[in-house]
Amino acid sequence: MNPLSVVVRTICDVFAWFMGIFGVYIIIHGHLTPGGGFQGGAVVATMIAFLLVSHGGKKLLAFARPGFYSALETTGLLLFICAGFFGITTTLFYNFLAGQGGLFGSAVPIGPNSGIINSAGTISLMNMAVGLEVIGGLSLIIIYMFKGIRLFENAEGSGETGHDR
């Protein structure tokens, strides 16, 4: 895709930061507010699509390396499975960190309360792991599908020039 005009690029530069921060906020507050790893990861991955549309593929592929996102996705999935398997002494996916003190271990008062971010045990850990996985996975899908469009555009005898100007 060709880069869009300078007005669009400036606005997208500003709002991409807000989108990234909002996605990370949804992931980190997954155990307190609606949302979680899947939703927040989708928001952060939307930022990649946003930058791809505004800045064009050449500039995006210069800094968005597929290897980085692949590592992100694998790390997230492995962290999720490990957090599930560490509670195997009781059952699979047992929340062994909740209420123990320490990392994510604060007890929560019963009833309505204002929310403690250092609570919920493995739930917040799994939210972050799933968030990493969804960020990596959806960004990889966007990047590779964009590369796939380029692949067929340069083929012999193909009049397809994509849907950009």
Added chain:
Amino acid sequence: MKKRALFMLAILVVAGTFWGALDRIHLFGDPVRAPMDDYYLNNAQQERSVNNVVTAIVFDYRGFDTLGEAAVLFTAVCSVLALFRKGREGQ
């Protein structure tokens, strides 16, 4: 003509079944059997120290489901990579 009659009969059967099911449905927010829901609502904060009961169900009580969801996403990414990978000529 016969085909159309058969079609109308099929529509009637489906609509009747659907109407019957809707007639017997419980009111919104008033489930027929609620012990499981009550258990989650009463004990999620104490057992798992989490305010968001939906997250407690998704990531803790039913964590195995979420593992499947993550695996579905992983499989989707793998298939997209296999489809759009740049191969050599004739491969």
